Amino acid sequence: MNKAVYILGIFAGILVNSTAQAADTGQVSVEDAWIREAPPTAMVLAGYMSIRNKSDQAHTVTKVASPDFAAVEIHGTVMAAGVARMVHKERLELPPRSTLRLEPGGLHLMLMQPNKPLLSGDDVTLELELDDGSRIVATVPVRRP
Amino acid sequence: MNRRLQQFLILSIALAAGLAGYWFATQQQRSESDLSVVRAAILKPPKPLADFSLADHQGRPFSLDNLRDRWSLLFFGYTYCPDVCPTTLTNLKNVTSMLADHERVEHPLQVVFVSVDPERDTTEKLSSYVSYFDPGFIGITGTHEEIRKLTRHLGVLYVKHAAKPGDAYLVDHTAAILLINPRGELRALFSPPHDTQLIADGVKRIRNHDE
Numbered sequence: 001m002n003k004a005v006y007i008l009g010i011f012a013g014i015l016v017n018s019t020a021q022a023a024d025t026g027q028v029s030v031e032d033a034w035i036r037e038a039p040p041t042a043m044v045l046a047g048y049m050s051i052r053n054k055s056d057q058a059h060t061v062t063k064v065a066s067p068d069f070a071a072v073e074i075h076g077t078v079m080a081a082g083v084a085r086m087v088h089k090e091r092l093e094l095p096p097r098s099t100l101r102l103e104p105g106g107l108h109l110m111l112m113q114p115n116k117p118l119l120s121g122d123d124v125t126l127e128l129e130l131d132d133g134s135r136i137v138a139t140v141p142v143r144r145p
Numbered sequence: 146m147n148r149r150l151q152q153f154l155i156l157s158i159a160l161a162a163g164l165a166g167y168w169f170a171t172q173q174q175r176s177e178s179d180l181s182v183v184r185a186a187i188l189k190p191p192k193p194l195a196d197f198s199l200a201d202h203q204g205r206p207f208s209l210d211n212l213r214d215r216w217s218l219l220f221f222g223y224t225y226c227p228d229v230c231p232t233t234l235t236n237l238k239n240v241t242s243m244l245a246d247h248e249r250v251e252h253p254l255q256v257v258f259v260s261v262d263p264e265r266d267t268t269e270k271l272s273s274y275v276s277y278f279d280p281g282f283i284g285i286t287g288t289h290e291e292i293r294k295l296t297r298h299l300g301v302l303y304v305k306h307a308a309k310p311g312d313a314y315l316v317d318h319t320a321a322i323l324l325i326n327p328r329g330e331l332r333a334l335f336s337p338p339h340d341t342q343l344i345a346d347g348v349k350r351i352r353n354h355d356e
Binding site (some may be wrong): 001025036038039040041042043044045075077081082083084085104105110111112122145 | 191204224225226227228229231235258270273274276277278302304313315317319320321326336337338
C-alpha cells in the first residue's frame with residue numbers, strides 16, 4: 001500500500017512537472033522555453049521559446065509579463081547591412097496550426113531588471129496574455145547554453 | 146629473381162612512397178591554408194588601423210599596440226544587449242576552444258569585446274561581463290571620440306536608440322566579428338549569422354596562410 005502511494009506520488013510529480021514544461025491553454029502552448037543565464041551584473045536577460053497554435057483559429061499574444069522582472073518586452077533582432085537592430089514588437093501573431101519560434105538572433109523576450117540574480121538551475125514565471133483573454137503561465141528554467 | 150633487379154625494385158618503391166608522402170604533405174599544407182574556401186570577407190591587402198586610446202576591463206590603457214604581435218577577434222556591443230552580444234561571445238568562446246590545439250606561442254589569439262556604451266558600461270561592469278564568458282577575454286571602452294577612431298577604420302557602425310522616457314535605451318551596432326592580424330591591421334570580417342565551426346576554420350586558414 002505504502003509502495004503504491006509512493007509510486008502514485010512519483011507519477012503526480014511527473015505530471016505537475018510536465019505541465020509546467022509545456023504551459024497550455026488547450027489551443028496555444030508554450031514549449032522548450034528557456035532564459036539565457038547572464039553575467040551576474042546583467043540588467044537585461046533574453047528569453048526564448050516555441051509558441052504553438054494547435055487550433056484552427058488565429059491567435060495573438062498581446063502581452064508578456066513576469067513577477068520576476070521589472071518589465072518584459074517582445075523584441076526582434078533585425079540585421080540590416082550587418083548592423084543588429086532591436087525592434088520592439090507590440091504583439092505576436094500566431095496563424096492557425098503554426099509554431100512561432102523565439103530563438104537567439106531573432107525574436108526574443110527582453111527581460112529587464114531581475115528581482116534577484118538568476119543562475120542556471122533557477123526557474124522564473126512568465127505569463128503570456130492572448131487576444132481572447134486567456135493566459136498561459138509557464139515556469140521557465142534559466143540555463144547556460 | 147636477379148639480385149640487382151630486386152634491389153632496383155625496392156629502391157623504386159621507396160622512392161615512389163617518399164614522393165607520394167611529400168606530395169600528400171604539401172597538398173595537406175596547401176589545403177589547410179587555402180583561403181578560397183574561407184567564409185569571410187578577406188582584405189587584400191589588410192587594412193591598417195589608426196591609433197586609439199581606450200581602457201581595458203581592469204582599467205589599464207589599451208591602444209593599437211595591444212593589438213600588435215598577436216591575432217585578435219574583435220566584437221562591438223554593450224552589456225545591456227540581451228540577445229546578440231551574449232550569443233556572439235558564447236560563439237567566440239567556442240571558437241577559441243576549437244582553436245586551443247593550434248594555439249601558437251609567438252602570435253596567440255585574443256578576444257576583445259569593445260563596448261560602444263561607455264555611459265553604462267563601467268570598468269566593473271565590463272570586467273564581470275567579459276570574464277563570465279571566458280576569464281581570458283578582454284573588454285575595452287572609452288570616450289566616443291576614441292571608440293570612433295577604431296570603428297571608423299573598421300567600417301563598424303553604432304547608433305544609440307532614442308528610448309521612451311524611463312526606458313533603457315538600446316544601441317544598434319555592427320554584429321560582425323573582425324579579425325586583426327599581428328601587425329594591427331584588419332585582415333577579415335565574419336558577418337552574422339555566425340557559424341563557430343566556419344569561423345574557427347577561417348581563422349586557422351588565414352593564420353596558416355600568413356605565417
